[in-house]
Amino acid sequence: MKKIAIFGSTGSIGSSLLKIINGDKRNFKIELLTANKDYKKLIKQAKFFDVKNIIITNNNSFLMATKFLKNSKIKVYENFDSLNKIFDINKKIDYSMCAISGFQGLKPTLDIIKFTKTIAIANKESIICGWNLIKRDLKKYKTYFIPVDSEHFSIWSILNDNKKNNFEKIYITASGGPFRKLSLKKFQDISIKDALKHPNWSMGKKITIDSATMMNKVFEIIEAKKIFDLNYSQIEILIHPKSYLHAIVKFNNGLSKLLVHDTSMTIPIFNSIYFDTDKKLKSKDIDIEALNNLNLKKIDYIRFPVVKILNNLSEKDSLFETIIVSANDKLVKLFLNNRIKFTDISNILLKISTTAEFKKFRSIKPKNIEEINNLADYVSLKIDTMRV
Template sequence: MKIAVLGSTGSIGNSLLNIINKNPKKINIILLTANKNHKKLFKYAKKFNVKNLIITNPQSYKILKSKTKNLKINVFNNYECLNKIFKSKVDYVMSSIVGLSGLEPTLKIIKFTKKIAIANKESIICGWNLIKKELIKYNTEFIPVDSEHFSIWYGLKNSEKNKLECIYLTASGGSIQKTPIEKINKLKIKDLLSHPNWSMGQKITIDSATMMNKLFEIIEARNIFNIEYKNIIVVIHPSSYIHAILKYNDGMIKIIAHDTTMEIPIFNSIFGDKNKKFNSKKINYKIMNNLNFKKVDKKKYPAIKLLKNLPTKFSLFDTIIVSANDFLVEMFLNKIISFNDIYKKIKYVINLEELQKFRNLKPKNVNEIINLNRYVHFKLREKCV
């Protein structure tokens, strides 16, 4: 099996390479990529005998180029080199570059792979029509890797999708799940970065606490599975053991559960059709006997109310909310705004009259998305920070 990993030094990339390390036979890694982390990228290149690396940060590129000058390793600093690397389609690509910077590499690599697993929310939210076009053009299979969307995808396999009545997405409640509303804004950043169930990056951990991540997952589910917002329901499930519930119009219900590790959806995205065994834990009866589902408290998690402000159809307006959130979470982590300001300022931006025209416009190319992202950041600097 020949594979490539975009974003190999992040949490998803690390998990994937850990899986490959446990299943090394007949897996040939053709390409690994990173932004800045040249040390880890070089370590992985040596460990897995990888001959092609892409690292986009200019300084990191110079360092890595120097490190590999006497080795048979090709080092590139952008994704224009893919034609040089791939002489035929590989079997599998993981796209796990963080943020909107992952969209263009994702689009570029689809033509070079039989199957692509995407763990990049921003790409699916902002550029789904562009991705879908490339998938169809090059007959490339797509698998979503977010635990919730993978669970939906898994549950819908071999079933009649036209019978699907609604989808329930579960949310842990993040680091504030046990914090009274009046005390949330007094929490320190380190407290908000302490997720009770998952080990994630800072950005996604804050998104979990605001529940913006769940709003994004609703948008993703609409795009991937072509289901209306009114048929996607979010429920609080503190243990994160159940990831999705599918209710069918014939009265049947599927509950998809797995341990809180991303290795399970990643493993299945690679080996799901090869009858390989994942060494998972036994079913946790303690959790199963106390699933503790609750409705979302919209006073505690007001971000979920933003769904009412979004157009029901895919458009460039989805990019606006992603861009605003990215910028404001960074401002919060840099101690420029408060935690509660994230929601307030997102609401302000998406209600700006000058941005309403994007509700009915679909992106024609990546540049439209990137330029709109920059413009949203500009408006936030001008008006909110």
């Protein structure tokens, strides 16, 4: 049986993984499930899959969970420092899924590396802001890494451990979101409701707004650069409205490989946990119509100005990425609270990326999680003052 841990089991990625495991329960033993607030769903998952350990980080939810499980054999912990009590570094578990959203996902991602043989990461902030710390520990503890985002999993699958000098360029695709064809004159009047209408994917509010601004692709470019040890000049975004084609890799031997799959995160999640087996997944037939009409186009920088942020990034890992991520988080919240316009998100992000106060961080490498978290908090407060 594969022993596994799921960080963020009540979210969409974690729930999808549990659904996959439910069809193959005899081959898995779940050692740990975690959540922030949703203790009721977490307890239900733990009981159904006979999980002996849960972590719930919200204090009120932890107290409620402790009360509910007073006479249960399930052990309830309130923070990730307890991983040392649950796992043994000399008896690594087989697989861990890190699917906690936001900066909260960085600490558990780093903490679990030494306890697991394979780690699948679906947390953008961890890779973007703390990749040098993750890479250091992956090497130190000989832990195998698999990216879970559909684009990065597609690239990972195509490359199949090819070395950097074997390929020339990588293309990742973007649907163009809900405003791919919207008149530029109407951008000033975009409502929250409009921005949350993604044409292809059903996602949380924050990532849906990131898709509408194209900031999610900026993040994916940064992730790809770090994961696959590239230069920014080697990665490009292509608009592909149907979200069927996820990545293209152009090799230096004249070949180019494309990877397609349906708009379902089940596919990369399934393949991340069964990457070393021949387990089969039922899926739809090849979409010939989509293949005949890929309709690929270069990015429109007037429609999606935020992509120009990539020109301000350093080729080396730096704290500047934390500034961009935290600033975007704050601005998306302000938009969803109806405090700024949709176009303000991109405009303010571009302004921040060229501000002298923040540009100096392009040459400063992250040393630890505290440094990343403190800077993220500072940027959030700074934006509040900018709005006054």
